[in-house]
Amino acid sequence: MNKNFKNIFDSYLRLGFTKSLAAGGIAALSDLILLSVLVEIFHAGYWFSVNTSFVLAILINFGLQKYWVFGVRDMPGTHGQFLRFFLMAIFNLAANSALMYLFVDVLSWWYLVAQALAIALLAALNFAVYRNYVFKH
DSSP, X not given: OOHHHHHHHHHHHHTTHHHHHHHHHHHHHHXXXXXXXXXXXXXXXXXXXXXXXXXXXHHHHHHIIIIXXXXXXXXXXXXXXXXXXXXXXXXXXXXXXXXXXXXXXXXOOOHHHHHHHHHHHHHHHHHHHIIIIISOO
């Protein structure tokens, strides 16, 4: 492995990238669980259910990123942090759609490979933005 790449990768791990991925995974799992509970158990419509579970996932991810990943404990500024975090979530939705269009429709990649790459690219971008903008101390 290239030494410069290894140094960058090691510093990302030390800076909480692994925790950030875990927080995102927990939020995504929460999203899927709530979605299936609302649809399968409560027989709610999928449109209501997907939006409700998406909002819950954003709240869970925000809490985990703020308190666990970046260790930001102060309450002043939380509203601004949440607004920036929410705007990133909206950006991610649009960016994921654009990347999927590029990878699948333009480059003819298999959709699961395309989604895996889109997730990886956005996870790295999110960590950098969260660290340097959303939860900057």
